Amino acid sequence: MALRLFDTYTRSLREFKPLQLPEVRLYTCGPTVYDYAHIGNLRTYIFEDILRRVLEFNNYPVRHVMNITDVGHLTSDADTGEDKMEKGSRRTGMTAWQLAEFYAQAFKQDLQRLNIQEPTLWCKATDHIAEQIAFIQCIEANGYTYRTFDGIYFDTSRLPNYGYMARLNIEGLQAGARVEMGEKRNSTDFALWKFSSPGERRQMEWSSPWGVGFPGWHIECSTMSAEYLGTFFDIHCGGEDHIAVHHTNEIAQTEACHGTRLANFWMHGYFLQLDEQKMAKSTGGFLRLQTLLDRGYDPLAYRMFALSAHYRAKLNFTWESLDGAATALNRLRTAIYEWGSPGDGPAGQVDTGYAQRFLEQVNDDLNMPRAMALVWDLVKSDLAPAVKRATVLYFDRVLGLSLAEWKPVAEALPPEVLALVSQRQQARKEKRYKDADALRMQVSAAGFEIEDTPQGPRVHQRK
RNA sequence: GGCGACGUGGCCAAGUGGUAAGGCAAGGGUCUGCAAAACCCUUAUACAUGGGUUCGAUUCCCAUCGUCGCCUCCA
Numbered sequence: 219m220a221l222r223l224f225d226t227y228t229r230s231l232r233e234f235k236p237l238q239l240p241e242v243r244l245y246t247c248g249p250t251v252y253d254y255a256h257i258g259n260l261r262t263y264i265f266e267d268i269l270r271r272v273l274e275f276n277n278y279p280v281r282h283v284m285n286i287t288d289v290g291h292l293t294s295d296a297d298t299g300e301d302k303m304e305k306g307s308r309r310t311g312m313t314a315w316q317l318a319e320f321y322a323q324a325f326k327q328d329l330q331r332l333n334i335q336e337p338t339l340w341c342k343a344t345d346h347i348a349e350q351i352a353f354i355q356c357i358e359a360n361g362y363t364y365r366t367f368d369g370i371y372f373d374t375s376r377l378p379n380y381g382y383m384a385r386l387n388i389e390g391l392q393a394g395a396r397v398e399m400g401e402k403r404n405s406t407d408f409a410l411w412k413f414s415s416p417g418e419r420r421q422m423e424w425s426s427p428w429g430v431g432f433p434g435w436h437i438e439c440s441t442m443s444a445e446y447l448g449t450f451f452d453i454h455c456g457g458e459d460h461i462a463v464h465h466t467n468e469i470a471q472t473e474a475c476h477g478t479r480l481a482n483f484w485m486h487g488y489f490l491q492l493d494e495q496k497m498a499k500s501t502g503g504f505l506r507l508q509t510l511l512d513r514g515y516d517p518l519a520y521r522m523f524a525l526s527a528h529y530r531a532k533l534n535f536t537w538e539s540l541d542g543a544a545t546a547l548n549r550l551r552t553a554i555y556e557w558g559s560p561g562d563g564p565a566g567q568v569d570t571g572y573a574q575r576f577l578e579q580v581n582d583d584l585n586m587p588r589a590m591a592l593v594w595d596l597v598k599s600d601l602a603p604a605v606k607r608a609t610v611l612y613f614d615r616v617l618g619l620s621l622a623e624w625k626p627v628a629e630a631l632p633p634e635v636l637a638l639v640s641q642r643q644q645a646r647k648e649k650r651y652k653d654a655d656a657l658r659m660q661v662s663a664a665g666f667e668i669e670d671t672p673q674g675p676r677v678h679q680r681k
Numbered sequence: 682g683g684c685g686a687c688g689u690g691g692c693c694a695a696g697u698g699g700u701a702a703g704g705c706a707a708g709g710g711u712c713u714g715c716a717a718a719a720c721c722c723u724u725a726u727a728c729a730u731g732g733g734u735u736c737g738a739u740u741c742c743c744a745u746c747g748u749c750g751c752c753u754c755c756a
Contacts (some may be wrong), residue, residue: 384752461752462685488750531694534694587703590695670714670715670716677722
């Protein structure tokens, strides 16, 4: 079963073939670390994680590089825009460098909680300033740059193919007249190097052949991907919002310097929406993974939720649907746990029929909704429990739900709750059911639920 | 203004030129002192609207309405 992936560049499904084994080379655009990631951001990283796992499921070793954008960029294209890192620095009292480190760590913690595999290599923009300068010099030597009062710009009119991937209608963009031009020659031109403003004291600035300043946003990805993966590698990923600007400009830079379109496949994850709206701080809806945890959700319930939609379709977040994912995940975990109980005989073999169908679904442009439907089909099948268990755990290499590790946890209970529970047991034993019910109410008021099982009462914190 | 996407039962969401996966919710049952959990069963005249093409459209085309995204830092 061939692996087929949707390539934004050609706007078509293409069979994936590695350019150069032994490794598949994958670059995924990472976060700008001036604030926490929200669950919309994280949806894209889950998509990329699934992609990587599917590649590995197809027995391709993957060299995966992710950048961390820790250089401050302007909040708008206008010269007056504020720098996000500098702004964040003022907001938090940390230096820009501390700020970057802090949010990078928070980001990595989110990935870990979601079972997202770490990239083979992390790279930071500020660790590659010299390389970025060299890259800009390469573009400059080939005649694609010009200088304005505030920076070195890329002249997009020199590139006949500019904007191909995004299918940009350049004239239409100009008709919009919503772009601050400054001294730019074309509305689509963008900064390669920005000068520090006269008199401004930036925390992050470097000297360059053109003057003191900092690199433009797009250059870091072209530079670092070339550095670690070569100038034409297998797959480059990011969010759908990157198609029109960021990735378009990465391609332009790389074409200007190396003559390649950077990656053989361009793949984009679509947005999570909150009440049919884009999730962004500016519109008020900003849910962090931690927000979900604070509400008592398992982080993997969010991963389960993300698996319910295709990566190339918008996904609408509601608490009701997250509840559904959480319930479904727990049912799946419980089933698998019970299939693995001692006394079920020898470890099962993976069922080849289901394995084949699963491969077909994930290889069909990562159709996780279909793959999950197959999982439920398997769960309800008549196969031996040990076989079901082995098969689902085999699928979990792609799903990443840590199904093998899960087991019911005994929660630590406050002593007073414990006392109430044991009093209730006593009351039940003596058939004083009214008292027992009253005690249940008290426990409930303390935020805990009692479940009576043949092994005795099980108490857990109410979500 | 330009470009693009989407509109499937209460919620989330697949999919196909021959009337539609899956999960959750809901209803009933088993179990339970009562519950919960679990398990079993069941349900719903669900494919935005109006045209067109076709033997036949939810699936193709056009229009309308609605929603959303990108064009500016953005997953």
